[in-house]
Amino acid sequence: QQQVKQSPQSLIVQKGGISIINCAYENTAFDYFPWYQQFPGKGPALLIAIRPDVSEKKEGRFTISFNKSAKQFSLHIMDSQPGDSATYFCAPNFVFGPGTRLSVLP
């Protein structure tokens, strides 16, 4: 019930492109859906989060989309930049997915 899956495991995107990372969960009791960004040697930092009563939330270049019936939510990074290169974790109700390593090529 606690399993959280992410895809893809790694992602390479050209500068200016769109990065899309998906998260699937099993526990229907989850009610908090964040994405964390982690740089090497640093702790994770909250990037964007959504509540289950909203289907989409946008903050700058980052958009989170939520599909409650499918038990999935995704992160879209528009106009990806080399500085976005990091590992991204979904963590519904603080249960972390395995992470996606994003590399944005200049």
Place this chain on the structure above:
Amino acid sequence: DAMVIQNPRYQVTQFGKPVTLSCSQTLNHNVMYWYQQKSSQAPKLLFHYYDKDFNNEADTPDNFQSRRPNTSFCFLDIRSPGLGDAAMYLCATSRDRASQVNEQFFGPGTRLTVL
């Protein structure tokens, strides 16, 4: 301003020698968490405190203990570190439990090396 502080940032210990990692917070949050993160893996929750109420994850080894003497401080004690315990240890806080839709704030982590 640092909100979740971890000391030390790097800790080297010997196999079997007890070690204590420290976490403090200036947010006055009710919940404090300890995670273990090994290289290229997700953070793994070891336990958390909701105020003084200790909550251990089922698969956390007995070798790991924690203390929370007051709201601001939380300690992770590793009684007999093994080579497999070498990892980054992350402390985090949140105002309330995850079900209340709270942001979780992470410290910078302590990297533990076991020789």
